[in-house]
Amino acid sequence: MTPDKQPSFEDFYQVIREIVPGRVATYGQVAALAGFPRHARYVGRALRELAGNDTDLPWQRVVNSAGEISRRGIDGSDELQRRLLEGEGVEFDAADRIDMRRFQWRPERDA
């Protein structure tokens, strides 16, 4: 049996690049779509790697399963993420949460 390929950051980046503007995906969803279920934390690690770097990766479209921006306690990237999302039409409620029923990305349905 050929052992399954190990997850690499690039596998996750590839999925994230497909998320359409105005929609968000969860860490677990990205991991699963990349072919690595239960690697949600690893997706977070992959994004941590890009913190500060300017890339064409729409990293702001990845939030946790509760529809919240995961805190990382550094600089003001949390607020930056929120501004970027609001800029593309994603709405936050009074508890700073996104209604996933409305904004979660569905590959099959959203293209």
Place this chain on the structure above:
DNA sequence: AGTTTGACGCTCC
């Protein structure tokens, strides 16, 4: 080689 550490997620209560 054992332990700790997370941009996480699900179940219980």
Place this chain on the structure above:
DNA sequence: CGGAGCGCCAAAC
């Protein structure tokens, strides 16, 4: 609906 607890998995100690 919010918090606690536990599972998860690779990287860093």
